[in-house]
Amino acid sequence: MELSPELAAKIDEAITHYPVSKRSAVLPVLHLIQEGMGYLSDEAVEWTAAKLGLQPINVLELVTFYPMFRRERTGRHHIRVCRTLSCAMMGGYQLMNSLCKAARIERHAHGGNGHGETLAKSGDGKYSIEFVECLASCGTAPVCMVDDDLHEKVSPDSASNILDKYT
Amino acid sequence: MPTPFKKTPHPKEKRIVFQNIDREGWSVDIECSLRNGGYEELKKAVTMKRVDIVNEVKASGLRGRGGAGFPCGVKWGFIKPDEPKPVYLICNADESEPGTFKDRYILHQDPHQLLEGMVISAFALGVHIAYIYIRGEFPVAAKILETAIEECRAKNFIGGNILGTGFDLEIYVHRGAGAYICGEETGLIESLEGKRAYPRIKPPYFPAVLGLYQCPTIVNNVETLCNIKHIVRMGGAEYAKLGRPNNTGTRVLCVSGDVLEPGYFELEVGAVTMGELIYDLCGGMKPGRNLKAVIPGGSSAKVLRAGEKYKIKAKQPDGSMADKEIGIEEIVMDFDSLAAVGSMAGSGGVIVMDDSRDMLWTLNNINEFYAHESCGQCTPCREGSLWMKKITERMLLGGGVERDPAVLKNVADNIAGRTICAFGEACAWPTQSFVAKFKEEFAARATKPLPPPLPPEYTPEELEGEVHAGLTGMNQ
Numbered sequence: 169m170e171l172s173p174e175l176a177a178k179i180d181e182a183i184t185h186y187p188v189s190k191r192s193a194v195l196p197v198l199h200l201i202q203e204g205m206g207y208l209s210d211e212a213v214e215w216t217a218a219k220l221g222l223q224p225i226n227v228l229e230l231v232t233f234y235p236m237f238r239r240e241r242t243g244r245h246h247i248r249v250c251r252t253l254s255c256a257m258m259g260g261y262q263l264m265n266s267l268c269k270a271a272r273i274e275r276h277a278h279g280g281n282g283h284g285e286t287l288a289k290s291g292d293g294k295y296s297i298e299f300v301e302c303l304a305s306c307g308t309a310p311v312c313m314v315d316d317d318l319h320e321k322v323s324p325d326s327a328s329n330i331l332d333k334y335t
Numbered sequence: 336m337p338t339p340f341k342k343t344p345h346p347k348e349k350r351i352v353f354q355n356i357d358r359e360g361w362s363v364d365i366e367c368s369l370r371n372g373g374y375e376e377l378k379k380a381v382t383m384k385r386v387d388i389v390n391e392v393k394a395s396g397l398r399g400r401g402g403a404g405f406p407c408g409v410k411w412g413f414i415k416p417d418e419p420k421p422v423y424l425i426c427n428a429d430e431s432e433p434g435t436f437k438d439r440y441i442l443h444q445d446p447h448q449l450l451e452g453m454v455i456s457a458f459a460l461g462v463h464i465a466y467i468y469i470r471g472e473f474p475v476a477a478k479i480l481e482t483a484i485e486e487c488r489a490k491n492f493i494g495g496n497i498l499g500t501g502f503d504l505e506i507y508v509h510r511g512a513g514a515y516i517c518g519e520e521t522g523l524i525e526s527l528e529g530k531r532a533y534p535r536i537k538p539p540y541f542p543a544v545l546g547l548y549q550c551p552t553i554v555n556n557v558e559t560l561c562n563i564k565h566i567v568r569m570g571g572a573e574y575a576k577l578g579r580p581n582n583t584g585t586r587v588l589c590v591s592g593d594v595l596e597p598g599y600f601e602l603e604v605g606a607v608t609m610g611e612l613i614y615d616l617c618g619g620m621k622p623g624r625n626l627k628a629v630i631p632g633g634s635s636a637k638v639l640r641a642g643e644k645y646k647i648k649a650k651q652p653d654g655s656m657a658d659k660e661i662g663i664e665e666i667v668m669d670f671d672s673l674a675a676v677g678s679m680a681g682s683g684g685v686i687v688m689d690d691s692r693d694m695l696w697t698l699n700n701i702n703e704f705y706a707h708e709s710c711g712q713c714t715p716c717r718e719g720s721l722w723m724k725k726i727t728e729r730m731l732l733g734g735g736v737e738r739d740p741a742v743l744k745n746v747a748d749n750i751a752g753r754t755i756c757a758f759g760e761a762c763a764w765p766t767q768s769f770v771a772k773f774k775e776e777f778a779a780r781a782t783k784p785l786p787p788p789l790p791p792e793y794t795p796e797e798l799e800g801e802v803h804a805g806l807t808g809m810n811q
Contacts, residue, residue: 189529195510195526198512234471251703300472302434303472306436306591306684309597
């Protein structure tokens with residue numbers, strides 16, 4: 169697997185944070201590879217295992233356990249809509265519908281929920297979307313994240329305004 | 336002179352941990368912190384004896400702010416002063432209990448308060464490597480913390496020979512990846528060791544005895560560690576005067592749901608009742624709506640129903656204890672009072688529901704959360720949390736059968752107390768309390784004599800629109 173020198177340097181630096189056990193660096197290394205390459209391929213899993221002196225299964229079982237790790241690419245912008253109680257009460261599900269509409273994504277009620285289904289994406293590959301559990305901003309519900317940014321008190325009507333910022 | 340708050344705190348509030356949150360012109364850099372008294376307590380702490388700091392924390396009566404309310408000083412007391420193994424400190428910044436959003440503000444706006452609390456704690460406990468386990472969904476806060484750590488290193492608050500004392504400490508930020516169970520301290524430790532976050536069985540794996548890398552480890556919540564700075568400043572005895580006996584200090588309550596002004600409120604523990612919190616601090620219910628239910632301490636806490644009466648022991652003017660009957664509005668918002676009415680103060684996340692809410696829909700939403708977040712290690716929780724969700728979902732879609740409320744209770748009763756970690760209780764308590772307290776609502780939706788032939792996920796595609804409308808609550 170070819171890593172850019174910057175990514176390789178970041179990975180080596182992250183491993184130094186765990187002087188007692190290199191195994192502790194699996195999560196940070198996976199985060200860095202996913203940020204750099206978009207998703208975690210079989211090759212990335214094997215590379216991480218070899219880098220940290222583990223068996224590939226030790227890495228793969230984490231990729232399948234932690235919801236933020238992906239085995240497929242997201243859209244250019246990835247949208248996470250909070251599904252949990254306070255947001256749902258304030259219109260989180262309606263927000264999901266209007267974001268899907270604005271982003272031209274067809275999403276099934278039970279799809280793309282982190283249970284192994286394929287991620288819902290727009291046809292042009294610009295956006296992908298999923299429901300996530302509580303984003304810890306219940307006082308400003310409903311909320312969603314687009315990439316790393318949190319958007320608070322999002323009315324379903326303002327969904328397309330939000331997406332305008334991400335081209 | 337600190338700048339004014341963007342929104343004036345309520346007169347009943349006492350801002351200590353949140354004294355720098357949402358202030359005009361406040362910034363996350365260390366210079367802003369230093370101009371406002373940042374790291375003064377660290378300078379004081381390094382002149383103190385380590386055991387004296389631990390004793391101040393014990394005297395403060397500070398109880399953990401993460402959810403369990405375990406006395407922090409007692410936890411710290413498990414660490415032997417002459418411990419031969421390395422001791423680790425972990426800040427639990429995996430805030431993910433539904434209804435809770437206090438740590439988000441501290442991490443994004445006042446990272447130096449947390450770091451100062453951590454350096455003081457590490458000094459007191461003889462820790463040389465500390466980790467901040469921050470949930471993966473806080474990528475911006477993780478970067479803020481990393482920058483703040485570098486700023487501290489430049490000022491010699493972190494690194495080698497801190498402030499010339501010979502004390503060394505490294506703090507690293509470790510990002511989680513979306514799993515709620517990492518907020519459970521032994522699950523967090525497993526995750527930090529690079530494994531699935533399967534909680535460990537206690538005993539023997541009490542973190543303070545056998546924690547990270549099988550070494551003594553203290554895991555404290557963000558808000559708890561911030562309080563350490565203020566305990567050093569005020570002294571334990573003075574801090575203990577805040578709040579109520581056995582419920583000392585301040586607490587950040589996070590209110591969400593059907594109130595006019597949701598948000599955070601830092602209050603002396605027990606300074607307000609539930610009624611004052613909802614009607615006074617949060618501006619009351621929406622026009623024309625009445626209070627129906629409150630989840631008082633994160634979604635795991637048992638629900639309280641408006642109109643319920645609770646028998647509690649109250650102290651009389653002459654000091655004797657007598658039975659007293661109170662309503663939901665009179666419940667004092669502290670650890671012991673909420674436990675006395677059969678719920679818990681938990682993580683401080685208060686979710687308020689008005690009479691427009693369908694309790695079956697609410698419970699189904701909560702059940703979906705726990706079904707998704709069960710780590711899968713213990714069979715009763717892995718299977719039971721999903722069963723409960725499937726039953727409430729089927730009821731919601733009109734397929735409720737007469738025995739469903741009893742089956743829900745039975746499943747929940749067989750999870751609680753039968754799992755390695757407290758997630759078992761956390762996922763059972765909502766179902767137990769909702770079904771018991773809103774019997775008529777559940778019975779009204781459980782009228783069919785026989786279950787439908789197939790579970791809802793096999794519903795034909797053409798029905799999916801209908802299914803979706805049911806789940807979103809748009810039919811309310």
